Amino acid sequence: MKIGFTTSFPVEVVFAAGHIPIDMNNIFVTGNASSYVEKAEFEGYPRNICSWIKGMYSVALSANLDAVIGVVEGDCSNTHSLMSSLIDQGIEVFSFSFPHDKDRKKLKAEINKLERLFKVEHVQVLNVKHRLDKIRKKLVLLDKLTFEENKVTGAENHQWLVNSSDFNSDPDDYEKRLDEFISEVKKRTPFVSKFRFGFLGVPPIITDLYDFLFEKNVNIVYNEIQRQFSMPSLKADLTDQYLEYTYPYSIIDRLHDIQVQIKKRQLNAVISYSQSFCHRQIDNILIKKYLDIPVLTIEGDQPGKLDARTKLRIESFLDMLRY
Ligand code: SF4
Numbered sequence: 148m149k150i151g152f153t154t155s156f157p158v159e160v161v162f163a164a165g166h167i168p169i170d171m172n173n174i175f176v177t178g179n180a181s182s183y184v185e186k187a188e189f190e191g192y193p194r195n196i197c198s199w200i201k202g203m204y205s206v207a208l209s210a211n212l213d214a215v216i217g218v219v220e221g222d223c224s225n226t227h228s229l230m231s232s233l234i235d236q237g238i239e240v241f242s243f244s245f246p247h248d249k250d251r252k253k254l255k256a257e258i259n260k261l262e263r264l265f266k267v268e269h270v271q272v273l274n275v276k277h278r279l280d281k282i283r284k285k286l287v288l289l290d291k292l293t294f295e296e297n298k299v300t301g302a303e304n305h306q307w308l309v310n311s312s313d314f315n316s317d318p319d320d321y322e323k324r325l326d327e328f329i330s331e332v333k334k335r336t337p338f339v340s341k342f343r344f345g346f347l348g349v350p351p352i353i354t355d356l357y358d359f360l361f362e363k364n365v366n367i368v369y370n371e372i373q374r375q376f377s378m379p380s381l382k383a384d385l386t387d388q389y390l391e392y393t394y395p396y397s398i399i400d401r402l403h404d405i406q407v408q409i410k411k412r413q414l415n416a417v418i419s420y421s422q423s424f425c426h427r428q429i430d431n432i433l434i435k436k437y438l439d440i441p442v443l444t445i446e447g448d449q450p451g452k453l454d455a456r457t458k459l460r461i462e463s464f465l466d467m468l469r470y
Contacts, residue, residue: 150168150169150216151169151171151203151207151212152168152170152216153172154172154394155376156216156389157258158313159279160272162318163271164265166213170313171202172312173310174210175205180198180352180450180451184198184202187201187205192204196424200223200226207233208236217240217243220395221244221245254389283378283379286377287377288329290304290377290379292333297366301357301361301367301370303332304367308373308374311377340364341365342366342468344367345408345409347405347417347419348372348420351420351447352422352447352449354450356445359461371401372394375404398433398434401430402433402438405438416442416468419444420444421447423447443460443461
C-alpha cells in the first residue's frame with residue numbers, strides 16, 4: 148500500500164509493515180507545484196492558506212495513495228482541516244501527534260498506536276530502524292563533507308537531507324545513489340565561498356534560492372530542518388530518536404540545536420525562511436532575539452523562482468556583511 152504523510156514521523160513503522168511511505172511535500176515541490184496549488188484553490192482552498200497545505204491536498208488526490216497519515220500535533224494546525232477535506236474525498240486518514248510538552252510516555256503511546264494500526268511488532272520496527280540508521284550515518288558523513296570539507300553544495304545537502312524523510316520510498320535505491328554521490332564528492336576540490344550561511348525553517352518553496360546564493364559567493368553549510376529530517380542523533384531507542392527531533396516541538400528546542408550548530412559550523416549569518424500564512428513566522432521573534440549572528444528573514448509564498456524584491460534584500464544583506 149502507498150501511504151502518504153504530511154511531515155516526518157516514525158516512518159519505520161510503515162516500512163516495517165511492508166508499505167511504501169510517501170512524503171507528500173516532496174511530490175508537491177518536485178512536481179508541477181503551481182498546478183497543485185491552483186487545483187486546490189479551484190476546489191475552494193483559500194488564497195491566504197499556505198501553499199504547502201494546498202499542494203499536499205492535490206497530491207493526496209492525484210498520487211493514488213491508499214491512506215494518508217496526518218501529523219496533527221507538532222506540525223501545522225492546518226493539517227486538521229486538510230485531513231477533513233481528504234476524508235470527505237474518500238481517502239483513509241490516520242493521525243499522529245508529537246506531544247507539545249515532549250512527554251516521553253505520550254510519544255511512546257503514539258508510536259505504539261501506529262504499530263497496532265499497521266499490525267507490526269516493535270521488534271520489527273526496530274529492525275527497520277537499524278537498517279535506516281545505516282543510511283542516516285552516511286547522511287551524517289555527507290553533512291560533514293558539506294561543513295567540514297566544503298565539498299557538497301548547500302543545494303545538494305538540502306536535496307539529500309530533505310529526501311531522507313521517506314528515502315524516496317526506496318531505501319535500498321536511495322542508499323546506492325548516496326554511496327555513489329559520496330564517493331564522487333570526496334574527489335572534488337573544496338569550494339571556496341566568501342560566506343558560510345545557515346538556512347533555518349521549513350524547506351523553501353523557492354526553487355532557485357540555493358543557486359542564487361551560491362552565485363553570490365554564499366554556501367549554505369547548515370540546513371536546519373532538512374538535517375532534522377535525517378534524524379542525525381542516531382539514538383538507539385525509537386522514542387528517544389523522535390524526542391531529539393526538534394522540528395515538532397517548540398522554537399526553544401530548535402534554538403538549542405541552532406546555537407550549537409552555528410558555532411560548530413562557524414556560520415557568518417543565517418537565513419530564517421518562513422512560508423506566507425505560516426504560524427512559524429512568529430518564531431522569528433525569538434530567533435532574532437537569541438541568535439548572536441546576523442539573521443535575514445525571507446518569506447516564500449507561491450512555488451517558483453526568487454522574486455526581484457527578495458533578490459534585492461539578499462544582495463543588501465550581503466553588502467551589509469561585507470562592510
Ligand atoms: S509551512 Fe507552516 S503553514 Fe505551511 S504546512 Fe508547514 S507548518 Fe503549515
